[in-house]
Amino acid sequence: MSDPQPVYLSDYQPPDYLVTHTELTFDLDPTATRVKARLHIERNPAAALSAPLVLDGENLTLVSLGLDGTALEERDYVVSDTTLRIEHVPERFCLESEVEIDPNSNTALEGLYRSSGMYCTQCEAEGFRRITYYPDRPDVMATFKVTVIGDPAREPVLLANGNRVEQGERDGRHFAVWEDPHPKPCYLFALVAGDLCKTSDRFTTQSGREVALEIWVEEENLDKTGHAMASLKRAMAWDETTYGREYDLDLFMIVAVNDFNMGAMENKGLNIFNSAAVLTHPDTATDAAFQNVEGIVAHEYFHNWSGNRVTCRDWFQLSLKEGFTVFRDQCFSADTNSAPVKRIQDVSFFRTAQFAEDAGPTAHPVRPDHYIEITNFYTLTIYEKGAEVVRMLCNLIGWEAFRRGADRYFERFDGCAATIEDFVGCMEDASGERLDQFMRWYSQAGTPEVDAFGEYDYVHGEYRLTLRQRTPATPGQNEKLPLHVPVRLGLVGTKSGQDLTLTLDGESLGKEGVIHLRQAEQTFVFENVAEAPVPSLLRGFSAPVLLHYPYSREELAFLLTHDSDGFNRWDAGQRLSMLALDDLIAAHRNGVEKVMDTRVVEAFRTLLDGEVSDKAVLAEMLTLPTEAYIAEQQRIVDVDAIHAAREFMRQSLAVALRDEFIATYEANASDEPYAPTPEQIATRSLKNVALAYLMAIEDAKGLELCQAQFAAGRNMTDVRQALTLLVHSDRQDLAAPALKTFGEKWAHDSLVMDQWFTVQVTRPQPDVLERVEYLMDHPAFSIKNPNKVRALIGAFTQNRVNFHRLDGQGYRLLADVVIELNRLNPEIAARLITPLTRWQRFDESRQALMRQELARIKKEPLSSNVYEVVEKALA
Incomplete structure (x- = not known):
């Protein structure tokens, strides 16, 4: 078998044929579903007259084929494993086909599959070709009429996109007919059939239209849909207020399914969600889960315009819909909850995970120029860095111009497949700004680094700030051009502790401003600076860059106390902690005594003494950098030294501030009934951060509080935190019964059992690998369920001190799972393998062990998904 070949952006050609209307009939059967398709097709005026009709199709058994009512014989067409080809067709015609597919055996969860008795589809990116023969590309958009036929006992609910226009019974079967009047690409097609119940509500749009809202779940989960429904209504109102976008159908549906590769999918009018992304209840879901559900519901709803009504021309433009929509959902969550905390959490995740992606063998631009398997490009770079690029664009031209540009984009390309140039062009038109240099953010891979140097001139009252930018080489891109980097900043006076007025080139920027780094090096001279300042740079993380500034520990402690920007106060604390951690890591390597930096202790003492009024922000400021983030700051990752330093x-x-942490815990303990409000979430977060410090030393008081919190069982947030702290402690005499109690209580709830798995495989003790192997045989685990794989195997790979065991057994276990998943679900296998691809960051011994497992995987007959990742990792 030949190696999979790449697809290149430069080779894009418009489709030879367009589908104007699609009619589908599904006669459902677990192993032999029949799909009849009537495709109304016309030649694209831009195509060659002699072009054959070539349709995509995989794992289909062709039953019949006809053209304009006339049956075609086998000599009239050619069928391969991936295509159907008809050499000669008219300018305009109707193609009729019938195929048979086997939903039960579709473990890849792409196309139409059946899981836990429910039929479900996942067509993005190229799953529709597993349903019927079709031009499976996003720039072919058609209206759809869909008839679903099923067994009324086995599949009492039959759902598809759009509005239901007819339903009934015939010959002992029942059917439902759905019409979607809005042209859409086939990747947005959806079908769900099974034994489901619904929660219903209504929403009145800004023009006065009534929209029916439905969330479909299994009956036992009906009480877990309230938060998702409320989140949906808030998102609909926010999109009208913020972007002027109104929903356009009479019905909006969400369906929760247990087996799903993604978090959710924005299919037009029928969003399909991983159950983990929609079901919440105080007894079963944590605060983080509640916030995650709110964000995902909003994200998928916002796609109705930024992705559905305007879609992407080709998959290289994926960030056009995903980056823009992530930016929109981030802004929604910031407006709904704590804006500073939302920004801190987003950037903390981004700088750990996306920066790592940029530094690895699979680094790619926000708009890649080639791929082998498109599902491998549903990455943090496409989503999260794409969102940061859109945020920069918004900040560069201002919100009012950005909103005008968004309006132009939605109006100009409604019902069309667009490109990133189309989107940025609308922003240029709306703002009058030229954004040619800004476009490099879409084409250059890697994390730009900005070196900053400041000097205060006491004689002239000037502050000179020099910025230098560079972007390291990445695979396939050795040379990088300067980017347009917007740097939001303030100057904090060392005497006054206040933001000073910024005057640049005779123009006042106020107390905070944005300077524009466009060249490899630029110097900015701020005039009339009344006192020596400490620069507060990259406020709000105004650009996705790695900032280097030689802050002293005293300057960082000063910013931690005085910076007016909440994000930069948090970042100053993180930088201060990192400097102390660097000392501790060096001490561990050199075998000398570790000594705690008292400046960090005093900074934390100041925070706990009430310096920060926002409890949610305070909880973030008291949280140390993660081991993963610390690792990203090192050229060669020293797993054991990092773990030892952070624990120390x-x-x-905890020892120095024990009394303060106890006081903080007790001041934030509450018997108030649970609500996922920003105020309650902040209080619980601060309380649980304090409890984590107390459990770090496992003294009597900490253990007493932790056991009491677990036993009280007031909500899953508190129970999960207490269980985690007990299991991760050395007091297994207390942890074992808690684990047993929790597991027995929630054995019936799949999502809660996922939490039970994760708690056990993330503990720092060295017996974890054996625990993983034991839990893989647990009745609640299934390697065919992506949530289970992520909760158990995925979580274990993030347990850095145990996954990176010196004997390589952690790597071997992951490779074994990837090999098995490669045969069952290649998409999940390719995502799971990522930790092995970062082998170059580790010591020689671990490098060799990781490469050995990658080589072992490569010897297998690989899917294109896994082949592409392994090939890049070993290149």
Whole structure:
């Protein structure tokens, strides 16, 4: 078998044929579903007159084929494993086909599959070709009419996109007919059939239209839909207020399914969600889960315009819909909850995970120029960095111009497949700004680094700030051009502790401003600076860059106390902690005594003494950098030294500030009934951060509080935190019964059992690998369920001190799972393998062990998904 070949952006050609209307009839059967298709097709005026009709199709058994009512014989067409080809067709015609597919055996969960008795589809990116023969590309858009026929006992609910226009019974079967009047690409097609119940509500749009809202779940989950429904209504109102976008159908549906590769999918009018992304209840879901559901519901709803009404021309433009929509959902969550905390959490995740992606063998631009398997490009770069690029664009031209540009984009390309140039062009038109240099953010891979140097001139009252930018080489891109980097900043006076007025080139920027780094090096001279300042740079993380500034520990402690920007106060604390951690890591490597930096202790003491009024922000400021983030700051990752250093700091802070942490815990303990409000979430977060420090030293008081919190069982947030702290402690005499109690209580709830798995495989003790192997045989685990794989195997790979065991057994276990998943679900296999691809960051011994497992995987007959990742990792 030949190696999979790449697809290149430069080779894009418009489709030879367009489908104007699609009629589908599904006669459902677990192993032999029949799909009849009537495709109304016409030649694209831009195509060659002699072009054959070539349709995509995989794993289909062709039953019949006809053209304009006339049956075609086998000599009239050619069928391969991936295509149907008809050499000669008219300018305009109707193609009729019938195929048979086997939903039960579709473990890849792409196309139409059946899981836990429910039929479900996942067509993005190229799953529709597993349903029927079709031009499976996003720039072919058609209206759809769909008839679903099923067994009324086995599949009492039959759903598809759009509005239901007819239903009934015939010959002992029942059917439903759905019409979607809005042209859409086939990747947005959806079908769900099974034994489901619904929660219903209504929403009145800004023009006065009534929209029916439905969330479909299994009956036992009906009480877990309230938060998702409320989130949906808030998102609909926010999109009208913020972007002027109104929903356009009479019905909007969400369906929760247990087996789903993604978090959710924005299919027009029928969003299909992983159950983990829609079901919440105080007894079963944490605060983080509630916030995650709110964000995902909003994200998929916002896609109705930024992705559905205007879609992407080709898959290289994926960030056109995903980056823009992530930016929109981030802004929605910031407006709904704590804006500073939302920004801190987003950037903390981004700088850990996306920066790592940029530094690895699979680094790629926000708009890649080639791929082998498109599902491998549903990445943090496409989504999260794409969102940061859109945020920069918004900040560069201002919100009012950005909103005008968005309006032009939605109006100009409604019902069309667009490109990133189309989107940025609308922003240029609306703002009058030229954005040619800004477009490099879409084409250059890697994390730009900005070196900053400042000097205060006491004689002239000037502050000179020099910025230098560079972007390291990435695979396939050795040379990088300067980017347009917007740097939001303030100057904080060392005497006054206040933001100073910024005057640049005779123009006042106020107390905070944005300077534009466009060249490899630029110097900015701020005039009339009354006192020596400490620069507060990259406020709000105004650009997705790695900032280097030689802050002293005293300057960082000063910013932690005085910076007016909440994000930069948090970042100053993180930088201060990192400097102390660097010392501790060096001490561990050199075998010398570890000594805690008292400046960090005093900074934390100041925070706990009430310096920060926002409890949610305070909880973030008291949280140490993660081991993953610390690792990203090192050229060669020293797994054991990082773990030892962070644990030493955590315990040192707990010992020094024990009384303060106890007081913080007790001041934030509450018997108030649970509500996922920003105020309650902030209080619980601060309380649980304090409890984590107390459990770091496992003294009597901490253990007493932790056991009491677990036993009280007031909500899953508190129970999960207490269980985690007990299981991750050395007091297994207390942890074992807690684990047993939790597992027995929630054995019936699949999503809660996922949490039970994760708690066990993320503990730092060295017996974790054996625990993973034991849990893989647990009745609640299934390797065919992506949520289970992520909760158990995925979580274990993030347990850095145990996954990176020196004997390589952690790597071997992951490779074994990837090999098995490659045969069952290649998309999940390719995502799971990522930790092995970062082998170059580790010591020689671990490098060799990781490469050995990658080589072992490569010897297998690989899917294109896994082949592409392994090939890049070993290149």
